[in-house]
Amino acid sequence: MPRHKQSGPHRKIYATVREDIYLAAKAKAAELRIPLRELLEQSLLSMLDVTIKEENSTSKQPSSL
Numbered sequence: 001m002p003r004h005k006q007s008g009p010h011r012k013i014y015a016t017v018r019e020d021i022y023l024a025a026k027a028k029a030a031e032l033r034i035p036l037r038e039l040l041e042q043s044l045l046s047m048l049d050v051t052i053k054e055e056n057s058t059s060k061q062p063s064s065l
């Protein structure tokens with residue numbers, strides 16, 4: 001699966017996460033057939049109630065989990 005080029009400033013974050021949460025998120029990302037990074041971004045945007053305009057119109061918008 002080709003990676004989408006990220007535009008704009010980005011930050012790398014590192015965190016220790018409970019294994020059960022990580023595995024559930026990884027399974028959900030696989031179910032949706034999206035990268036885990038994208039699932040995490042969508043989840044954060046949804047939680048923060050932030051709307052952003054994607055340059056790539058083929059990107060999926062945040063959805064309820």
